[in-house]
Amino acid sequence: MGIRARLAHIFGKLGIRVLRLLGRAATTAPGRVILAVDPGFISRVSGQVRHSRAVITGTNGKTTTAALLEGMMAGAGWKVVRNASGSNMAAGIATALVDHDAISGCDALVAEVDEAALAGVAAMVQPDLAVVTNFFRDQLDRYGELDRTVDLVRRGLERVRGTACLNADDPRVADLADSLPGEVDTVFFGLAGEASGGERDAVDPAAAGLDTQFCPRCGGRFTYEGRVFGHLGDYRCPDCGWRRPARHVVGRILDADGAGLLMAIDFPDGDSLVAKLGVPGAYNAYNAVGAAAAARAAGIDGPAIRAGLEAFTGAFGRMERLSLEDREVVLALSKNPVGFDQILRAVADDAGTGAVLVGINDGHADGRDISWLWDVDFEMLDAGEVPVVVSGTRAEDMAVRLKYGGLDLERLQIVGDLEGALERAVERSPRGARVYALLTYTAMLGLRERLERRGLVGEMWRG
């Protein structure tokens, strides 16, 4: 390793230490310093990774899929470097490489990568493994439209050698297979529709399946044999005949409750495993299958995959639980309509719900345009009596959304400051009940930082 990379490593290390001494999260700022000192740092260091360099992209589930894959590889005894959740551009990856001392060797790099950053990051990382989770409308004002996002990912995948794991149940993802470089193996993964139980058709397609309903090949309108949620399912184009490709790795939800899933995963070689997952929802089942497909492609065996699945308790902010004044607080990252609807359903179905906090920020990372709030079915909160506290930079917009959703205004309160809003929600909730905090990305980051200082949640960069 050259002097330049070593220097960059030392500067980065210093930056990370200083930020942590100040009680701040070290996510992207040190990475910017590292790349300024050595622009070739990522490609130099990832060139030394012994077994696997994986990139994970798509709208939803990047962090959870990456965390699951990391757990599976760790289960096989590998030393794994993974970037912090949401720090999914080059700087965040550089920070992770330095933080985990990848310069002195590691077995795998697992990088969640922003769709728009994929081409740039892949050029540096030279991945031999890629996972594409799904394409939902998200943060529209950052990239323009979904078609453009798909194209950016398509371009990024051109840099991948080895294996690409694609969600076959999402037509836009499955369609990427045809433009992959010839020497790349495609592994299609998905969920068995018939076993998805209560999740099936959980989302009204007319109300929320607004993302992809049209054949990317000919523009025909898809018909579905079965949907898992949103536009994910067994689609078929009546005009050109294109349909969901045969899946190599298939997950089945055997049992589900608010706390988790029991699922089976079948691999192409006839191998199969059953594992308990400590996070709920069909969307997490997709993350589990995607990660399992990638782990298998990297040569990880069944027992290690199972161990990784069962050890998992939630990536940063996705249904993280903590205790506050005799209430259980559940932090849930909620950043787009489909993700929000899934979490709202869990909140509405939970008889133990004591209060709900909805924190909406409109920072760059959240998407500055908050019109998507009108695509979320907040009407699910109308039934019942639980108080709802709204917060964040767009608390007032959120309050208006709930008013027009039909919520009784007696139940509604606006508290701009997130920490104050959480305290208010806890106060208004009975003891022993659960307080759900549904937060956009920067709202989660802000609230978590305060909770971290009070020692109530673990440090984010280890999440």
Added chain:
Amino acid sequence: MRLRIGHMYPDLMNLYGDRGNVIALARRLQWRGIEAEIVGIAAGDAAALGDFDLLFMGGGQDREQAIVCRDLEARREDLRRAMEADVVLLAVCGGYQLLGHYYRMPDGREIPGLGILDLHTEAGPTRMIGNAACRSEYLPEPGTLVGFENHGGRTYLGPGCAPLATVLSGHGNNGEDGGEGAVYRNVFGTYLHGSLLPKNPHFADLLLGRALARRGAGTMGDPLDDSLEWRAHRVALGLAGVDGREA
């Protein structure tokens, strides 16, 4: 009294939370004790547009808009007759562009529109994105409209329609002439979403008032308590960099 509201292409043209506009119209009628019937009009549906009191159309992605374009071609005369009969129409973003004469692509190709509004749109080199505020003479005090714009097209009005508002902050129709949106009879087009109507209750009521007046209803009844809506309106003005008092 019962108003029929037609939501045109709710599955195809709902890129920016556009259904919030329809929710706002329906709720504000309900709160006044007026019945609202919401009808989704999908591509291929047989629907007589003149039978509606109020029509709404949002924006879509290119792929979806191409389908809508084909469907609207068959409805052109029906829609034109409805407009001449003063059916109220609100079109946002992509829907607004479709009402014009044509959309000129970067390569010079022109996609014909409906020609209901005397305007045309040209693809621009960059997207115009951000919080926006404008002031409209059509609206009662404070006269401001707030929302979020995100469009690549530049729209230019002809003499046959008037701008809906004057830009206070943001880009408006084309980033050049200070105009935002367009009005012709009871047809309103705008680039603002957010959703637009929930936090612009005076504009929602303008549309409902015109639809009710057309049906011979003299008054809308007592004003609603819109304090929450105006709070959100003021926050949005601030985000667009406009001081509520000077606006």
